[in-house]
Amino acid sequence: MAIHPIVSALQRHKVGTLLIALQIAFTLAIVCNALFVIHNCFDKMHRTTGLHEDHLFMIETTSASGANSAGMSSEALDASIRGDLVALRRLPSVEDAYESNSLPLSNMPWSNILRTSPNDKPHTFAEFFNADDHTIGTLGLTLVGGRNFRADEIGGHDQLSGMQPSVVIVSRQLATMLFPNGNALGNRIYFMGTVTPSTIVGIVDRMQTASANGFNDSATWNSILVPFRMVNPTRYYVVRAKNGQLAAAMKAAEAALYAQDPLRIIPDGEDGDDIGIRSFAQIRAAAYATDRTLAMLMGVIGAILLSVTGAGIAGLSSFWVTQRRRQIGMRRALGATARDILNYFLVENALISGSGAMLGIVLAYAFNYWLMSKLELTVLSSPYVFIGVAITVLLSQAAAFAPALRASKIAPMEAIRTF
Amino acid sequence: MFKYYLQLAARSLQRNAVLTALMVMAMGFGVASSMTTYSLFRAVSGDPIPWKSSKLFFPQIDASGPLHRRDADEPNDVLTYVDAVALMQDHRARLQTALYPIKPTVTTSKRQRAIPGHAVYREFFPMLDIAFSYGAGWSAAEDEHHAMVAVISKGLNQRLFGGTNSVGKTIQLNARTYTVVGVLADWHPRPKFYDLANVEAFGADDQVFIPFTTAIDQQMATAGGFGCSAPPRPGFAGTLTTTCYWIGYMVELDSAQEVEAYRAYLDHYARDQQSAGRFGWPPDNRLHDLQAWMTYEKVVPPPTKVSLVVALCLLLVCMVNTVGLLLAKFMTRYSDIAVRRAMGASRRAIAVQYCIESGVIGLVGGLLALALTWLGLSAMRHVLPTQIAILAHLDFSLLWQTLCLAITATVIAGLYPVWRATHASPFLQLKED
Numbered sequence: 001m002a003i004h005p006i007v008s009a010l011q012r013h014k015v016g017t018l019l020i021a022l023q024i025a026f027t028l029a030i031v032c033n034a035l036f037v038i039h040n041c042f043d044k045m046h047r048t049t050g051l052h053e054d055h056l057f058m059i060e061t062t063s064a065s066g067a068n069s070a071g072m073s074s075e076a077l078d079a080s081i082r083g084d085l086v087a088l089r090r091l092p093s094v095e096d097a098y099e100s101n102s103l104p105l106s107n108m109p110w111s112n113i114l115r116t117s118p119n120d121k122p123h124t125f126a127e128f129f130n131a132d133d134h135t136i137g138t139l140g141l142t143l144v145g146g147r148n149f150r151a152d153e154i155g156g157h158d159q160l161s162g163m164q165p166s167v168v169i170v171s172r173q174l175a176t177m178l179f180p181n182g183n184a185l186g187n188r189i190y191f192m193g194t195v196t197p198s199t200i201v202g203i204v205d206r207m208q209t210a211s212a213n214g215f216n217d218s219a220t221w222n223s224i225l226v227p228f229r230m231v232n233p234t235r236y237y238v239v240r241a242k243n244g245q246l247a248a249a250m251k252a253a254e255a256a257l258y259a260q261d262p263l264r265i266i267p268d269g270e271d272g273d274d275i276g277i278r279s280f281a282q283i284r285a286a287a288y289a290t291d292r293t294l295a296m297l298m299g300v301i302g303a304i305l306l307s308v309t310g311a312g313i314a315g316l317s318s319f320w321v322t323q324r325r326r327q328i329g330m331r332r333a334l335g336a337t338a339r340d341i342l343n344y345f346l347v348e349n350a351l352i353s354g355s356g357a358m359l360g361i362v363l364a365y366a367f368n369y370w371l372m373s374k375l376e377l378t379v380l381s382s383p384y385v386f387i388g389v390a391i392t393v394l395l396s397q398a399a400a401f402a403p404a405l406r407a408s409k410i411a412p413m414e415a416i417r418t419f
Numbered sequence: 420m421f422k423y424y425l426q427l428a429a430r431s432l433q434r435n436a437v438l439t440a441l442m443v444m445a446m447g448f449g450v451a452s453s454m455t456t457y458s459l460f461r462a463v464s465g466d467p468i469p470w471k472s473s474k475l476f477f478p479q480i481d482a483s484g485p486l487h488r489r490d491a492d493e494p495n496d497v498l499t500y501v502d503a504v505a506l507m508q509d510h511r512a513r514l515q516t517a518l519y520p521i522k523p524t525v526t527t528s529k530r531q532r533a534i535p536g537h538a539v540y541r542e543f544f545p546m547l548d549i550a551f552s553y554g555a556g557w558s559a560a561e562d563e564h565h566a567m568v569a570v571i572s573k574g575l576n577q578r579l580f581g582g583t584n585s586v587g588k589t590i591q592l593n594a595r596t597y598t599v600v601g602v603l604a605d606w607h608p609r610p611k612f613y614d615l616a617n618v619e620a621f622g623a624d625d626q627v628f629i630p631f632t633t634a635i636d637q638q639m640a641t642a643g644g645f646g647c648s649a650p651p652r653p654g655f656a657g658t659l660t661t662t663c664y665w666i667g668y669m670v671e672l673d674s675a676q677e678v679e680a681y682r683a684y685l686d687h688y689a690r691d692q693q694s695a696g697r698f699g700w701p702p703d704n705r706l707h708d709l710q711a712w713m714t715y716e717k718v719v720p721p722p723t724k725v726s727l728v729v730a731l732c733l734l735l736v737c738m739v740n741t742v743g744l745l746l747a748k749f750m751t752r753y754s755d756i757a758v759r760r761a762m763g764a765s766r767r768a769i770a771v772q773y774c775i776e777s778g779v780i781g782l783v784g785g786l787l788a789l790a791l792t793w794l795g796l797s798a799m800r801h802v803l804p805t806q807i808a809i810l811a812h813l814d815f816s817l818l819w820q821t822l823c824l825a826i827t828a829t830v831i832a833g834l835y836p837v838w839r840a841t842h843a844s845p846f847l848q849l850k851e852d
Contacts, residue, residue, distance in 0.1 A: 019743040
């Protein structure tokens with residue numbers, strides 16, 4: 001089929017052609033970026049924390065005698081924490097438990113900036129988690145080097161004291177960042193503001209930080225375990241339930257804690273409180289709520305966009321067919337087959353959407369460039385552009401097909417009919 | 420004439436019903452997605468105190484020096500106790516307050532609960548123009564004497580005193596007795612702009628305020644961030660004298676001169692500390708106003724901005740779509756136009772008629788958009804945190820903005836088709852028919 005007559009016919013419909021091409025271009029640019037963003041959100045949401053997440057839950061509790069350090073001696077507080085832990089670990093539905101300041105994905109970041117020599121400026125961002133000898137087991141972390149904390153290394157520590165533990169366990173990512181030569185185990189690091197070193201005694205394979213959407217996404221895996229019980233009126237118990245007994249353990253743990261101290265506070269979720277007892281699944285869902293919402297919005301907007309564009313092209317093509325009834329009839333009278341007419345409209349549409357797609361590719365990268373400044377995104381990878389081009393061109397062809405089919409059924413008689 | 424054109428437009432909606440339906444749907448969906456994402460954006464980016472946001476400032480003072488932070492880092496966004504108290508004592512602005520978040524336990528009839536609150540100076544209340552239901556803030560003397568007084572929120576007053584005037588009555592915070600001096604009227608600042616450095620921007624409302632000096636006296640620990648650039652001396656007293664960052668600070672500066680003077684004062688203060696040997700580095704201070712501070716503290720999540728922009732792009736595509744469809748729709752009417760023109764109608768009259776017609780399409784699209792926006796926001800409420808979800812609702816302003824946007828966008832999309840319609844040659848059209 002000759003392209004030339006189609007092109008010259010299009011030149012008589014410059015504006016209509018331009019409008020369709022523009023629509024295709026914008027649609028392509030937005031759709032492939034939306035797909036890319038959705039893919040990124042899902043990637044982010046499916047990162048593994050390094051924890052064995054099933055059967056895990058966390059309890060927030062505050063001693064009623066007050067959020068002031070003066071209310072209760074730190075020895076008494078520490079004793080109550082140890083008492084709570086004994087009670088929790090004794091529960092039949094509970095596998096193990098420990099006390100901490102935070103948990104991966106919990107959005108309670110406790111950060112520090114580390115250095116490897118007392119004379120350096122602090123350079124490596126990390127988030128720390130209070131831990132004891134039960135932590136690795138409770139969380140299901142994988143120790144890949146060195147050893148766990150020993151029970152005798154764990155001490156009480158309040159929120160206000162300086163952070164200078166004698167031993168620490170770090171994530172593999174943090175170990176590599178601090179000691180690129182691979183000699184992290186047994187080496188020393190310094191917390192901010194201290195000159196007393198902390199020795200790395202263990203390395204765990206992977207442990208995500210508390211902030212899923214932090215400002216420090218390059219540090220998502222920079223976690224460090226410190227051998228402290230957090231002696232603070234408000235603290236957190238991380239508990240692993242026995243297989244299949246999560247709900248039972250969550251109930252039993254609450255009852256056990258109230259039995260230990262009837263006046264304690266476990267937020268119940270009323271009056272704008274957060275809920276005090278949350279399963280890890282709930283913590284994870286809250287951590288990625290923003291990403292889920294973004295993915296959902298992108299999906300809905302993309303779907304609307306494709307429908308609007310498809311319907312618009314169908315509407316315009318159908319209008320063109322009506323407008324050219326007489327010319328089509330004439331071509332048919334002069335010997336063109338129905339197939340020729342169908343092809344004519346489909347090729348015309350392909351020409352328009354093809355050139356729109358060219359422009360769309362440029363726009364897609366421009367849009368991607370802007371998105372990169374806003375979200376944690378990389379350069380749009382080419383498969384997304386191909387998928388985008390395929391979707392929009394096929395959509396456009398599909399939208400034009402029904403009107404083109406109708407055109408092909410126009411009888412030669414139409415050429416002489418007035419209407 | 421306007422009324423007649425409206426009737427004409429309404430009647431012509433039925434002609435080319437498919438084209439009309441397509442346009443109405445396109446504008447409806449385009450406008451609805453824009454308005455849904457816009458209402459989310461509005462919820463998180465709104466100015467919480469528009470009459471004063473350019474006058475509220477948040478100082479930062481580098482109290483640990485460049486050696487204690489990475490090169491790219493800014494000075495800490497909160498102050499040390501030493502600097503905060505020094506600034507309060509110098510009292511260089513008309514109104515200022517040091518503040519930090521607390522979470523005392525309060526005894527209610529049922530059981531105890533920990534409630535969010537802030538330790539502030541008395542100037543906090545007039546500075547933020549906070550209205551009281553009963554009583555008022557405390558006095559400067561009470562600040563000075565570390566008085567056991569409290570201002571409570573309307574909600575807490577409801578819970579503890581059944582909403583009655585509780586001024587003069589007492590409440591138990593951390594098992595100590597405080598006298599209520601004021602009960603706030605409804606006040607739900609979102610974001611919690613006065614302490615963005617320490618608390619979640621869209622966290623729960625504060626329910627209690629006590630004097631800063633009293634909170635320090637009672638050794639109430641901060642419920643916000645806490646970090647030191649040197650190992651703190653032991654106990655609560657130690658955190659007051661070591662370089663530990665945890666105190667928020669806010670000043671009101673009413674004119675450009677006052678801002679400049681305050682900047683100079685901060686530099687002067689830091690230089691004094693330098694010559695006294697406390698700071699071993701030149702002054703490195705910041706003074707952001709509220710808008711800049713909200714940007715610095717990243718109050719608006721980037722995904723919210725991105726969704727809004729993508730939705731606006733969708734609206735643009737819908738408009739392009741509508742241009743094409745209107746062009747087609749008007750083209751079928753060129754012979755009508757030709758007849759009217761031949762009988763003496765001016766181009767202006769034709770233009771007005773067809774603009775009204777696109778406006779009517781926009782209006783119908785707008786009504787569809789309203790329904791869809793309502794649906795969209797209901798869906799959003801399921802996935803958003805409650806504090807933001809409260810803000811994202813279909814109110815009167817969103818209602819008329821939706822209709823206006825739909826009509827304006829459609830009329831703009833109609834400009835070119837209308838221009839084409841008015842410039843179609845009447846002679847040619849008549850002859851062709």
